[in-house]
Amino acid sequence: MIKVLEKIPETDPLAIPTKHAIIDQVLDFNKNIPGATMVVLSELQSRIGHISIPMQAYVAQKLRVPMSEINGVVSFYSFFTTKPKGKHTMKFCMGTACYVGGTSQLIDKAKQILGIELGQTMPDGSITLEVCRCVGACSQAPVVVVDEDMHGRIPPNKLPQIIKKYQK
Amino acid sequence: MKFYRSHVLVSIDPASVAKGVHELIDALQDELVTQGLIGEVQVLETSQISEHPEGLEMVVYPEGVHYTGIQIDDVPYLVEEHFLKGRVVKRFLAKETKPSDEELGPPKSKEVRVVLRNCGQIDPENIEDYIIEDGYQALGKVLSEMTPEQVIEEVITSGLRGRGGAGFSTGRKWQFAKSAPGDVKYLICNADEGDPGAFMNRRVLESDPHSVIEGMVIAAYAIGCNQGYVYCRAEYPLAVKRLNTAIKQARAIGLFGNNILGSDFSFDLEVRIGAGAFVCGEETALMASIEGRRGEPRPRPPFPAIQGLWGKPTNINNVETYANIPQIISRGAAWFASMGTEKSKGTKTFAIAGDVNNTGLIEVPLGITLREVIYDVGGGIKNNKNFKAVQTGGPMGGCLPAQYLDMPVDYESLMSAGSIMGSGGMIVMDEDTCMVDIARFFMDFTQDESCGKCTPCRVGTRRILEILERICEGEGRESDIETLEMLCRQIKTTSLCGLGQGAPNPVESTLKHFRSEYEAHIREKRCPSKVCRKLIHYNIVDACTGCLVCARNCPVNAITGERRQLHVIDAELCIRCGICEQVCNFNAVEVWS
Numbered sequence: 001m002i003k004v005l006e007k008i009p010e011t012d013p014l015a016i017p018t019k020h021a022i023i024d025q026v027l028d029f030n031k032n033i034p035g036a037t038m039v040v041l042s043e044l045q046s047r048i049g050h051i052s053i054p055m056q057a058y059v060a061q062k063l064r065v066p067m068s069e070i071n072g073v074v075s076f077y078s079f080f081t082t083k084p085k086g087k088h089t090m091k092f093c094m095g096t097a098c099y100v101g102g103t104s105q106l107i108d109k110a111k112q113i114l115g116i117e118l119g120q121t122m123p124d125g126s127i128t129l130e131v132c133r134c135v136g137a138c139s140q141a142p143v144v145v146v147d148e149d150m151h152g153r154i155p156p157n158k159l160p161q162i163i164k165k166y167q168k
Numbered sequence: 169m170k171f172y173r174s175h176v177l178v179s180i181d182p183a184s185v186a187k188g189v190h191e192l193i194d195a196l197q198d199e200l201v202t203q204g205l206i207g208e209v210q211v212l213e214t215s216q217i218s219e220h221p222e223g224l225e226m227v228v229y230p231e232g233v234h235y236t237g238i239q240i241d242d243v244p245y246l247v248e249e250h251f252l253k254g255r256v257v258k259r260f261l262a263k264e265t266k267p268s269d270e271e272l273g274p275p276k277s278k279e280v281r282v283v284l285r286n287c288g289q290i291d292p293e294n295i296e297d298y299i300i301e302d303g304y305q306a307l308g309k310v311l312s313e314m315t316p317e318q319v320i321e322e323v324i325t326s327g328l329r330g331r332g333g334a335g336f337s338t339g340r341k342w343q344f345a346k347s348a349p350g351d352v353k354y355l356i357c358n359a360d361e362g363d364p365g366a367f368m369n370r371r372v373l374e375s376d377p378h379s380v381i382e383g384m385v386i387a388a389y390a391i392g393c394n395q396g397y398v399y400c401r402a403e404y405p406l407a408v409k410r411l412n413t414a415i416k417q418a419r420a421i422g423l424f425g426n427n428i429l430g431s432d433f434s435f436d437l438e439v440r441i442g443a444g445a446f447v448c449g450e451e452t453a454l455m456a457s458i459e460g461r462r463g464e465p466r467p468r469p470p471f472p473a474i475q476g477l478w479g480k481p482t483n484i485n486n487v488e489t490y491a492n493i494p495q496i497i498s499r500g501a502a503w504f505a506s507m508g509t510e511k512s513k514g515t516k517t518f519a520i521a522g523d524v525n526n527t528g529l530i531e532v533p534l535g536i537t538l539r540e541v542i543y544d545v546g547g548g549i550k551n552n553k554n555f556k557a558v559q560t561g562g563p564m565g566g567c568l569p570a571q572y573l574d575m576p577v578d579y580e581s582l583m584s585a586g587s588i589m590g591s592g593g594m595i596v597m598d599e600d601t602c603m604v605d606i607a608r609f610f611m612d613f614t615q616d617e618s619c620g621k622c623t624p625c626r627v628g629t630r631r632i633l634e635i636l637e638r639i640c641e642g643e644g645r646e647s648d649i650e651t652l653e654m655l656c657r658q659i660k661t662t663s664l665c666g667l668g669q670g671a672p673n674p675v676e677s678t679l680k681h682f683r684s685e686y687e688a689h690i691r692e693k694r695c696p697s698k699v700c701r702k703l704i705h706y707n708i709v710d711a712c713t714g715c716l717v718c719a720r721n722c723p724v725n726a727i728t729g730e731r732r733q734l735h736v737i738d739a740e741l742c743i744r745c746g747i748c749e750q751v752c753n754f755n756a757v758e759v760w761s
Contacts, residue, residue: 034478035440037460042402042441069461076462076619077443079402095364096559096595097521099609108745112723133444135403136367138521138593139270139528148405156747157721 004057004067014054022047023055027062036063037073041080050081078133086121086128088166093143095134101141102156107131109156113163126167172210174251179225181216188240189224195243202244205251218262225262234262271371271528276545280507282515283368283491284531287375292410295417298378304423306497310386311431314497319390320346323493326501327513332358332449332486333561333590334666335512335579341483344473346391348481355388355396355435356477356484358454362401362446363562364613366593368517369487371529373400373407376491377414381437383490385428386497388435391483396435399454401442411439446563446617450665451484453619464621465665486591488517509535512578516592522559523550523598532577539573542596553598557681561590563610563617564670566677567603586677588670602699603682604689608636610674614667625668628659632675641702644690652679698759701744705760708735708748712756718748 005014013019026043030036040059044051051059051074060067074080090110092103107118110129114122121128137143140152144162151162178193193211200206217225223237233256238246242260249255272288275281290297298304310319324339345353357380361369373380384396400408415437418424426434440458447453448463455477457463476482492514496504505513512534518541521527525547532541538558542548549555557567566587568575575581579589597606615629632655635648656672656679663669679686688694695703708718714732719725726742729735737748749757 035458035460038440038443038457039460042443045443072462073460076464077445079442079444094613096593096609097365097527099364100522100595100597100601102746105745105747105750108723108743109747133362133403133446134364134366136361136370137271138365138367138519141521155750156745157751 004054005061008054012052012054013048013050014052014058019048023058027059031063037065037070041070041073045080050084052082056082086125088126088147089128089130090163090166091130091132091135091145093133093135093137093141093145094131095136095138095141095143097138097141098134098143103131103142105156106142106144106154106159109159110163113160127163172208174209175229176209176211177214177217177227177229178211179215179217179221179227180213181221183221184216184224187224192224192238192240192243195240196247199243199247200251203247203252205247209251222262231256235260236262271367272375273526273528276526276530278532278536278540278544279530280515280533281531282495283372283379283488283517284376284529285495286379287371287529290376292375292377293413295378295414295421298376302498303378303494304382304418306494307382307385307423308429310389310497311429311433316346316390316392319386319497322501323390323496326496326504327508327511328489328492328496328504329512329579330486331488331492331516331591333564333588335589338485338489341473341485342387342391344471345393345481345483348474350481352395352480353391353393354477354480354482355384355391355393356451356454356458356482357384357396357398357487357490358449358451358484359398359400359404359407359487360442360449360454361404361487361591362449362617363564363591363593365521365559365595366519366562366591368519368529368592370404370407372487372491372517373404374410377407377410378418379491379494380487381411381414381418381424383493384437385424385435386493387483387485387490389433393483394435396437397458397477398437398439399442399448399458400439401448402444408439408441415439445619446613447619447665447667450667453665454484455482462619464619465667467664488592507533509576509578511580516577516589518592518594520546520594520596522595523553523601524548524596525550534578535576537574537576538568541577541594542573546596549596549598551598553600555596556599556601557597557603559587559595559597559606559674560593561588561670561673562593563613564588564666564673565590565593566673567597567606567681568677569681586680587673600697600699602640602695602697603678603685604636604639604695605697605699607675607678608633608640611636611671614671618667618671622662622664622668624659624662625664625671628655628663629668629671631655632659632672636675639686639689640695640700642689642693642700644686646690648690649679649683649686695761698761703761704744705739706737706742706744706746706748707758707760708737709756709758710734711754713754715753717751717753718757721747721751723747 008015030039056070057067060070092107118129144151196211225236227234249257269288320339320342328338329335442448445463448457450465453463453465472482508514515531515533517531530545557569559567572585582589611633615633618625618629620626656676659672688696698704712734719727724741726738727735
């Protein structure tokens, strides 16, 4: 744990003062509540965008729990990522209604347009492609969620317009 | 009180004030005086009428006519036409806006709305809206007139059973937690609605959060808890936001916190957010997650009622269960028990999705038949196709074929048919759905969401998935069906939690009811529903006009052909995505298997 914190890469959020301040703020605010680990990690994921290995070591140190436990939690939940994502994240809903409604065709189309696979980010850092669990908008299947915006009832030939909107 | 034959409600909001609504009201009054109608028509001010008003607006009652875009110069004409001659002025009529609520339409004839009664009717971000609908009256009644024992007795008598799917008696559960030794007890609301295709909990939390909160405070009073948690999944940001707003508002007026409504009972509530793990809907895994650990379930007993969150007695119920409580208290257990069947009382919300005409949320009395749900409430199968199966209970549920359509929907009937109630997802599938593919889809889900703690679930679901994938790709072996049946049996009997125990259900039920489809895949290498990509191919037939639309849309450029000439699909390049079939305007692309 100490070793990880000795050599923090320059690009890590911990090495960037503004982001470091956010991390400290999240930790200070939440460290005393019961079950703080999940709350802190969720906050960091949403405010920093990912939870790098040095960040995990830092959180472990501040919350006084073993780093293995923090890493165990980060790797368990699919919302926590250890690598930064693109500026926009495009998620394809894999709920039953969307699956039956043609999500796999949308994914094929997106892969074709962007030239990346699921889980990958565009080289320019603009878009990350992902699948996600049912977002509960089943009456609008198939659904694509970009960041917080929900797009429903999308036929494959409407997808390019949506992608274009976020590529700028 | 003076009687008026007509009331005019004029919308007053910042935008309309800027547009001169006060001058409009003056002009209206003046004109009514001039025409001698001031004693018959009353002009009133009201809050904003429509969300995005186009100019000044008013509603005239008793007709309920909605006028919009009225200028001061129009007033004399409007008063003369509407109030003197009694004719509606069409030119100012507000355009009929389509109902924008795609999830929850107006109630159909067989629906009874209890949990959903306020959804879409009140402003969820305003506690007063809830209070006007008799909200928090049940809490007042409980705190001032009832002992905790009486509350539990009432809930037991009502026959309410857990709406999360397992169907355990809610009142009994409360009793266990109440009688468990210990001073500190916790209350949890399970809002980790992970079943794909189910969104009733999200909708209740988003549209009527106070009903859940009120139910929780009543439960806390009955059991003796002072701290509660709502565990909501991270996929539902709006639900989390509305819950937090509701908690803040309730606390501000003393419905929460210390000495609620002047009694000596204190309770506080906090929202905790999940991080995308389906297994956290299992109660012991959920508690591990709140404690800040990996969401892995543990064996029961001890049950949460004895040893739950941080080792203390804990009561945990689903969103919908809590949302039923205030109405059971205020309308009485007998009223609730009058709906439903002998063992399954009350109403249940279902999220209908898939190949049915009216998708969305419904709420029906338990005991209604599947046919009534799908055909009367759901409006039948889309595009006049044939019904094939309905999948209930999410990934732990099963697929039921047409012979079960007249079966009543209740906990026991669904269980005996090889499915479960679950949280109430209902996916209707038409004849174009491949049941092997559906089983594979659900197994892919459970295999991915298995937490990995116990071997039968971790390894077993993986093995089942491998076999199903093989079958879907045309590589199925003669012994596969027997192997699947054996694996299902073993996983069911030896897994640690409900996820593993229920995981084989989609496979078992499809094997039981649609065995011939498995056999067609394995023996004839054919997908009867033309879904499994490796077993189908696309062909362009003579109807082709050579418009090139399919060729342009093909993601792998597998379609060749000159303009106005019959096109050809290169089967080697084709990835069978089906886009060509969708975009063709002449039905010239056919699927063969």
